[in-house]
């Protein structure tokens with residue numbers, strides 16, 4: 001069997017994976033369809049093109065999970081962070097870059113590497129032999145998407161991201177909200193109290209509907225909408241169909257008794273479902289939306305119990321090809337049914353340039369080690385990279401799996417540090433200190 005590594009897709013993840021594997025001494029071929037085949041979002045034939053914003057978000061590695069991920073990628077000699085530093089623009093605490101020179105520099109560095117070659121072609125089938133990483137991103141070409149769906153089962157590959165907002169549990173006001181499953185269904189106490197419920201009076205409901213209807217919304221890109229209306233209507237579209245529609249849909253108040261006020265029947269109830277095994281994150285059930293981010297925060301904080309809600313991610317609906325990774329990938333990011341293929345980047349169900357590049361970094365290292373007969377220990381769950389990969393390969397609930405940004409809700413809790421908003425600064429510093437130590441040890445174990 002060949003000792004070469006083939007990577008399909010030279011975006012954020014594919015570029016980083018190639019760099020890592022090539023630096024470990026592996027010959028790498030990147031198969032990139034652009035510029036021959038275009039996507040609606042990319043504009044150039046460069047590798048690692050930023051399709052929209054020119055920001056890698058916060059660079060604060062003490063108080064911010066994505067800043068911590070930057071730090072980890074720098075420690076691991078990541079090409080994306082290296083070139084971002086070279087083309088950095090002033091942007092306060094954010095790591096923003098001059099996008100074209102950035103992508104050109106990544107492309108030039110990869111092309112100049114003695115172990116890397118680039119083949120400009122669209123691949124349309126899953127490879128039977130050899131070592132492969134598929135990093136074709138949210139806009140994976142249709143033919144390859146079909147080949148992946150054939151292998152994994154169509155229900156395990158999403159083509160749209162209908163994202164409900166996700167809230168940090170410790171920002172919910174439990175004097176108002178309560179835990180209960182509808183009709184107390186479930187075998188165990190945990191199941192009977194699986195949902196977080198936020199009650200609304202008639203006036204609060206009417207004000208909420210008014211705000212939904214008036215909120216700023218984003219528009220779809222051309223060619224983006226096909227297939228999206230199959231059962232994931234945005235809440236604002238539902239409310240446009242009638243003011244009571246939500247009350248008979250995701251906000252129905254039946255089968256629930258307000259534990260904080262049992263005498264009063266709520267007029268409507270917003271339910272939140274646990275989103276991770278740790279129980280630190282909850283998604284608002286059925287609340288996929290095209291409202292702009294600023295409007296979402298305002299409107300969702302009108303929900304009683306969520307008046308101080310902090311969001312791990314906001315809602316959205318857009319074209320996005322991604323796997324149901326918790327069921328399909330093993331903890332080495334290999335497709336369980338075809339372990340010669342790894343997946344990396346946004347197609348694994350992470351979200352964002354940095355997260356995608358980080359998953360490429362990890363996949364590149366894992367693939368190189370496998371080819372060379374080395375074993376890399378699992379990246380610790382306590383690190384940003386480890387928290388993300390643990391989430392996508394098992395920590396997330398497979399039934400409600402949606403792409404995820406890195407955030408502290410994915411980290412195992414710290415002993416002896418208080419929860420809640422007040423202790424946040426100290427807690428985040430605790431997470432990042434612990435992560436740095438563990439990440440350094442993980443890297444050390446690979447030398």
Ligand SMILES: Cc1cc2nc3c(=O)[nH]c(=O)nc-3n(C[C@H](O)[C@H](O)[C@H](O)COP(=O)(O)OP(=O)(O)OC[C@H]3O[C@@H](n4cnc5c(N)ncnc54)[C@H](O)[C@@H]3O)c2cc1C
Nearest residue numbers: 009011012013033052053123136137141345346352353356
């Ligand atoms: C419209 C849009 C806007 C976005 N805005 C942002 C943003 O502002 N900030 C942010 O952090 N993230 C944003 N994202 C998410 C962003 O795409 C990812 O964060 C990141 O680019 C994903 O990295 P990736 O390597 O997984 O995929 P990509 O960077 O998209 O790379 C995948 C590569 O695979 C290639 N490819 C696809 N199919 C094939 C095939 N069959 N054969 C060969 N090559 C193929 C593509 O041409 C592409 O170069 C946006 C996504 C979209 C779609």
